[in-house]
Amino acid sequence: MTPAIEIRNLAKRFNVKQGFFGKPREVRAVDGVNLRLEEGATLGIVGESGCGKSTLAKLILGLLAPTEGDVLVAGQSLGALDRRARARLIQPVFQDPFSSLNPRRRVVDVVAMPLVAQGGLSGAEIRAQSLAMLERVGISAEMAGRYPAQLSGGQRQRVAIARALVLRPRILLCDEPTSALDVSVQAQILNLLAELRRDMGITTLFISHNLAVVEHVADAVAVMYLGRFVEYAPAKELFAAPRHPYTRALLASVLTPEPGLGVPDVGLGDAMPDPSNIPPGCRFHPRCPVAIARCSTEAPPLVGGAECHLLTP
Amino acid sequence: MSLLEVRDLHVRFGQTAAVRGADIVVERGETHCIVGESGCGKSVTSLAVMGLLAKGAERRAARMAFDGIDLLPMNERALSRLRGDRIAMIFQEPMTSLNPAYTVGSQMAEVRTRHKGGTRRAALDRAEELLGRVGITAPGLRLGQFPHQLSGGLRQRVMIAMALMNDPELLIADEPTTALDVTIQAQILRLLAQLQAELGLGLMLITHDLGVVARVATRVSVMYAGQVVETATTAELFANPRHPYTRGLLDCLPVPGKLPPGSQLGTIPGMVPKLTEGFRGCGFRSRCAYAQPACEADIPLYGTTHLSRCVLSA
Numbered sequence: 175m176t177p178a179i180e181i182r183n184l185a186k187r188f189n190v191k192q193g194f195f196g197k198p199r200e201v202r203a204v205d206g207v208n209l210r211l212e213e214g215a216t217l218g219i220v221g222e223s224g225c226g227k228s229t230l231a232k233l234i235l236g237l238l239a240p241t242e243g244d245v246l247v248a249g250q251s252l253g254a255l256d257r258r259a260r261a262r263l264i265q266p267v268f269q270d271p272f273s274s275l276n277p278r279r280r281v282v283d284v285v286a287m288p289l290v291a292q293g294g295l296s297g298a299e300i301r302a303q304s305l306a307m308l309e310r311v312g313i314s315a316e317m318a319g320r321y322p323a324q325l326s327g328g329q330r331q332r333v334a335i336a337r338a339l340v341l342r343p344r345i346l347l348c349d350e351p352t353s354a355l356d357v358s359v360q361a362q363i364l365n366l367l368a369e370l371r372r373d374m375g376i377t378t379l380f381i382s383h384n385l386a387v388v389e390h391v392a393d394a395v396a397v398m399y400l401g402r403f404v405e406y407a408p409a410k411e412l413f414a415a416p417r418h419p420y421t422r423a424l425l426a427s428v429l430t431p432e433p434g435l436g437v438p439d440v441g442l443g444d445a446m447p448d449p450s451n452i453p454p455g456c457r458f459h460p461r462c463p464v465a466i467a468r469c470s471t472e473a474p475p476l477v478g479g480a481e482c483h484l485l486t487p
Numbered sequence: 488m489s490l491l492e493v494r495d496l497h498v499r500f501g502q503t504a505a506v507r508g509a510d511i512v513v514e515r516g517e518t519h520c521i522v523g524e525s526g527c528g529k530s531v532t533s534l535a536v537m538g539l540l541a542k543g544a545e546r547r548a549a550r551m552a553f554d555g556i557d558l559l560p561m562n563e564r565a566l567s568r569l570r571g572d573r574i575a576m577i578f579q580e581p582m583t584s585l586n587p588a589y590t591v592g593s594q595m596a597e598v599r600t601r602h603k604g605g606t607r608r609a610a611l612d613r614a615e616e617l618l619g620r621v622g623i624t625a626p627g628l629r630l631g632q633f634p635h636q637l638s639g640g641l642r643q644r645v646m647i648a649m650a651l652m653n654d655p656e657l658l659i660a661d662e663p664t665t666a667l668d669v670t671i672q673a674q675i676l677r678l679l680a681q682l683q684a685e686l687g688l689g690l691m692l693i694t695h696d697l698g699v700v701a702r703v704a705t706r707v708s709v710m711y712a713g714q715v716v717e718t719a720t721t722a723e724l725f726a727n728p729r730h731p732y733t734r735g736l737l738d739c740l741p742v743p744g745k746l747p748p749g750s751q752l753g754t755i756p757g758m759v760p761k762l763t764e765g766f767r768g769c770g771f772r773s774r775c776a777y778a779q780p781a782c783e784a785d786i787p788l789y790g791t792t793h794l795s796r797c798v799l800s801a
Contacts, residue, residue, distance in 0.1 A: 222668040223639075326758060356524035356695065361739035361752035368749060383669065386698075390741035390748050413743065427673035429698035431740055433721045437677040437702050440670050446638045 176249040178377035179234075179345055181209040184243035185401075186229050190450065201450040203229040205401030207243075211394070213344075216371065216378040218392030218409065220385055220424065224449060226401040227381050231349045234379065236260045248344055258292060265338035269350035271330030275322040275337075282308065282318040285337045292341065307336045311366060328359035332366065339370065346371075347379045352387065364391060385428045389413050397421045400447050400457040405480040417480040420458050456483065488555045490515045490657055490689040491536065495549040498528070498535050504762045505531045505544075507713040508796075510788060511691070513657065518683060518690040520700045520721075523710035524736075526759060529693045532710070533659050536691075537576060538566040553657065572602040575650035579662035581642035585634040591618075591645050592630030598652040610652075617648040621678055640671035647678065654686070661693045676703055697740060701725055709733050712770025713762055719793040729795040732771045769797070 186204040191197075203226045211217050221227050232238040234245055236252045245252045247263045255263070265288070268274045275284050286304040289295055295303070308318050311332040322330055331351065338346055348367070352360040368391065371378055382388050388395060388409075395412045397405040397420065405418040416422045427440045441463040453460055459469040468483050477485040491513040498506040506528040513519045521529045535546050536553075538561070551558045553574060558566070570576070578584045586594055595617075596610035611630060618626035621644040634642055643663060650658055660679065664672040680703055683690050694700060700707055700721065707724045709717040709732065717730040728734045738753025746752070757774035760766065769775070772782040781798045788794040789801050 222670060357697070357739045358524065358736060358755040361741075362754045364741070365752055365754065368751075385669070386741045386743055389743045390746070390752070392748075409748065423670060427669040428743075429669075429673070429676075429696070429702045430742055430744075431697045431701040431725065431737070432742075433701045433704075433725045435702060437673055437680055439677060440673045442670050442674070446640070 175212070177210045178213040178215070178248060179209070179211045179379070180246040180249075181207055181234070182244050182246070183208060184230070184233060184245065185241050186226075186233055186238060187241045199450045202401050202452055203449055204233060204240075205452070207398075207401075207403055209396065209403070209406070211377060211379075213377055214371075214375045215393045216380055216391055218388035218395040219379060219381045219398060220383065220388050220395060221398035222383070222424075222447070224447060225398045226449065227398055228349065230398070231266070231347055231379075231381055234345075234347055235264060235266055261288060261291070261343075262341050263343055264345040264347060265341060265343040267331070267334050267338050267346065267348045267351045269353050271327055271334050271354065272322075274334055275330055277322055280319055280321060281313065281325070281333050284322065284333060285318075285340055288337060288341045304336075304340060307340045308333070311336045311339075311370075326359075327355055328362055331355065331359075331363050335363075335366065335370070339374065339376070342374070343376070345377045345379065347381075349381045350383070351380075353382070353384070360387070367391070385424060386430065397424065400449055400452055402457065402481065404458060404482070407479045417478065417485060418458075418482050419462050419464050419484070421480075423461075423463070456481070489513065489552075490554055491691065492550060492552045493532070493536060493548060494551070496532060496535060496551065497545075497547050498531050498540065499545040500541070500543065502764050504713055504764070504766060506535065507762065507766075509708075509710065509713075509715050510718070510794075511536075511708055511715065513689045513691050515656070515689050516683070516687045517705040518680070518692055518703050519706045519708065520704035521691065521693045521708050521710060521715075522695065522697060522700050524695060524759075527710040528713040529710050530661055533576075533661055533691065533693055537570055537574065537659065538563070539570075568602070571598055572653045573655055574657045574659065575653070575655035577643075577646050577650050577658065577660040577663045579665050581639065581646045581666075582634065584646060585642060587634055590631055590633055591637070595630075595645070595649050595652060598649055602653050613652065614648070617651050618645070620651075621645075621648045621682075622674070623648070639667055640675065643667060643671075643675055644678070647675070647682070651682065651686075655688065657689045657691065658683075659691045659693075662695070663692070664699065665694070665696070672699075679703070697736065709736070712759055714770060714796060715788070715794075716769075716771065716796045717794065718788070723793055727793075729790075729793065729800050730771075730797050731775045731777055731799075735774075 184207045188201040189198045190201050233240050282304050286300050289300045313332050352363050392409045395409050396403045399420050405421045416425050423440050423442050426438045442461045445460040455471045456469040456474045459465045474481045474483045489512045493511040496509040509532045523529045534540050592611055595614035596607050599610035615626045623644050664675050704721045707721050708715045711732045717733050735755040768783040769786055772778040786796050788796050
């Protein structure tokens, strides 16, 4: 079966000049990502700021052209498609519902925009479909006539979800969809997304720094570090038995609401990852609490979903 | 005598009541967390204690005392002698709270010389020692750097070191790790807990994150719609939450191991009420399953050690 989305050796490099006379430096934001995701599955992508999550999201959405590699949605290469065709296949929901909705358009018109851009439907049909989708995400027809500024953060995120789903795309890409929301609102949005995924059978990429949320929603999880997936495994396995030392550190630093446990010692030191200066060998070795000599010279092989020397037999 | 005692604090901005009944007591050597969602008044409460409210804000309280010293009648001059000295504060955004035009060293030294006098050289030595203490490598080098040359985690460490320059007795930290990655958050919170234990500080920590609360707090106060609605020791609050809002909030969290992945999360229906002039009674009643006519009147905090502002706790 053709996977819903396939990513082959994807890379994106930027040339950044430092200062007026500075030498241009190469930032390897995404550095060789591979992925296959079956129809209807939800993949969580986790990692710290600067690991390349957002660049990866932009590549998958076709908002950036890759330096190398390819993204295939339902067997079609994104690079070979025009914007309209791409929009029918994949749609985003972004973090900030305050800046991702046009403040000067009514909610119903915000949701109608993708249908208008596709063409081929009458005004009445477009309105009917937009209102139906808004209803589906819990926004009443009365609220649909308001402007985004008149809605709460949670309601705006519902509108953003309606806009993403109104074209019935194959893939929904959520980039930190609940990070700007309060926990009570976050729960509502996560429940809504779960319901929509079930009903519409939509394949979802869920980018988040919140591991508790990812564990709750994802079937599979990719852990990203300096532009690569250092571990990629079914969610159950990854959370029960993380293999890569970085995954273990990330999981250890999650503060679950259980009193009496204190704050764990993550043991990562303060060497910050820098995508313009990726260490030789294993890119995680300067922060790795269990690194051995080989880690600083040789790139680790991929063993059972994780890239780590310690996992080689 | 408590280190910080705030009784029945009210803050108004024009027609809006931002805080309408906050009671917070911080003892020496304890971490008191104030938790709540955006707009609940938790940051305004901390700013009111420090006398840092924006112009036009009206503040009144039955009592507000630091180490027995009444803060209410103090003028700006007297307050600024206390701030940065016996009471220190750390904010969420280390980028905006450090001055981009001065080196780390000169900002830190100023805090010392301004309150304690002494030479700049001595102050810089102390700054270097404290930077080392908060886990910054090559502290001597960092003194000469500007804030933009540091990562977010390092900047927050600088803020903490700066707050410790004059051996404060009370440290108020407003969302100190919200802008940071989870790995860095764990490091910073561990550091704060360590320093607090070593120095015997009273720490008032403001956060929206119940995970942070569970792991670092001695006592917790939950705020909703401008009021402290529940106060208890951390173990007691998580094991036996009394206020319906606290219970609702705990149900919203995806807790690995307790809730199967993909299952429905608890939610709190409805929205926070507008706190306009004349709003009385429980702010949660429009969203509460147990609301009754008595909720429309002013409700006191019931209880002796585990306090709850709910008619059901009467």
